[in-house]
Amino acid sequence: MEKTIGAYESRRRFGQLIEEAFYRRDHFIVERAGRPMAVIVSIDDYERWQRLAKARFFSMLDAVWGRTEGVPTDELEKDVDEALASLREELRAQEGPRWSHARRLEPTTLSLPTRGHAPASAGRTPVQRDGR
Numbered sequence: 001m002e003k004t005i006g007a008y009e010s011r012r013r014f015g016q017l018i019e020e021a022f023y024r025r026d027h028f029i030v031e032r033a034g035r036p037m038a039v040i041v042s043i044d045d046y047e048r049w050q051r052l053a054k055a056r057f058f059s060m061l062d063a064v065w066g067r068t069e070g071v072p073t074d075e076l077e078k079d080v081d082e083a084l085a086s087l088r089e090e091l092r093a094q095e096g097p098r099w100s101h102a103r104r105l106e107p108t109t110l111s112l113p114t115r116g117h118a119p120a121s122a123g124r125t126p127v128q129r130d131g132r
Contacts, residue, residue: 001025007032010040021045 003026010017010030020026021042028040068076 002027002029004029004031004036006030007037 001024005013005017005028007030010028017026017028017040021028021040022044025042025045027045029036030038030040
């Protein structure tokens with residue numbers, strides 16, 4: 001049986017939940033603020049899902065090998081490179097401006113505060129980001 005439980009409640013009842021997952025094969029979707037964050041399942045179910053995923057992957061790989069039999073290696077490599085470049089471009093477009101600022105930053109010096117609540121400029125030592 002599949003059940004939904006809040007993160008706080010799952011922490012409180014963790015021992016009980018793992019026993020229910022193991023012995024009764026219950027699945028628990030753990031939510032935080034209404035958003036699914038994790039799942040608690042028995043180890044047997046998890047291992048079965050892993051075996052199925054691996055079998056599906058190798059089945060797909062065998063199908064690809066069958067379709068590419070007789071195609072020159074350099075042509076296949078070119079197609080793979082193009083597909084990867086396209087996928088990377090698509091992923092960058094999905095990320096949007098979220099990470100674009102990080103690529104523009106140059107290594108600079110950081111000022112680390114000392115103990116206490118000293119003024120911004122007092123008691124700080126510049127540290128190089130690249131470890132020098």
